[in-house]
Amino acid sequence: MRYLLLFAMRLWLGARLSTRLKRSSRSSNFMINYITGSIRSLTREPGRAVIVAGGVGYEISLPTYVYQSLTSDGIGPGSDVELEIYYHVTDRQPKPMLVGFRHPTEKAFFEQLIQVEGIGPAKAAAALVFPVSTIASAIETEDLGSLQRLPGIGSRAAQKIVATLRGKVAATALLQDVNISGEAQIHQVADARAEAVEALVTLGYRSVEAQGKVEDVIRHNSDIADDVQKLMREVFKAQLPK
Structure with missing residues (x-):
């Protein structure tokens, strides 16, 4: 009987540890930091790339500006590419979402944007149709009209973005592509x-x-x-x- 109790306790502790590990992995956004590989497919609507790395094909969501940046440089299927990756998965949405960026500054701005109440990764990715420095400049100058011209961003969302990020994205607003x-x-x-x-x-x-x-x-x-x-x-x- 004693051995049965010990065995049952070990099973219970193992299950608890497994659950904690799963929750921990789901709440982490740093499991995949970047990816280097070959583009197998690249689509505009929705912005998406399948990149083969190490024999595995990764489906990566691309904001409109990132897609346009790639294609304007002649990068497409068959090209080698390196992308910064934002990895998102939660208990409520266990399917992983990978969002790709060409530069660390783009990824950093994206991570700031999703800190705004009501703006998740999918909505933030859809909104990035212009260079991040241009959007950051609109935030710093409290240009609500320009922010509302971004897909999915209405009046209240624009106000929340300014209230949350103004003063925090000044460095991004000064990047070279602001012109x-x-x-x-x-x-x-x-x-x-x-x-x-x-x-x-x-x-x-x-x-x-x-x-x-x-x-x-x-x-x-x-x-x-x-x-x-x-x-x-x-x-x-x-x-x-x-």
Whole structure:
């Protein structure tokens, strides 16, 4: 009887230790720090890459800006690449999520952004459609309008971002890629979006409905966000029966 009790106690302690180890591993964001390998596939919508390293294919989510940075440098399937990795997994969402970045500063800014209440890794990744320095500059100057032009970021989210991060991302805002062209790109997208919404309202759509349709198009194809004609074409194409 004594041996049975000892055996049962060992099993119980082993189970407790196993559970703690699993919880510990799930709450850690540093299990995979970076990856070096060959790109097997690269897609824009959603931004995603499959990178083969050590005979294993890793599926990595890519913010729009990171995807555009890769393709503009001629990097695609078959290319060798090294990415900084943010690893995310929790008890509530046990499926691992890997987010890739080309530079440590991008990853560091992403980690700051997800500290804002209501902004998780998926939402933060979707919002990074411009260089992180451009977004950081908008935060430091309290440019709520520019922040609200990021996908998935509304008025309240923009206010929370500024309240949480202003004064903490000044160094990022001063990086080399902060320039007139980056800020002009934000305003160009905003102008195109406003013109497309106005055109839809003229055609009889309600303002809220028009904004939603334009946002859906930009969310699925951010490359045309600054082109009114292409935005309108995609809105109408989405209305066609499938």
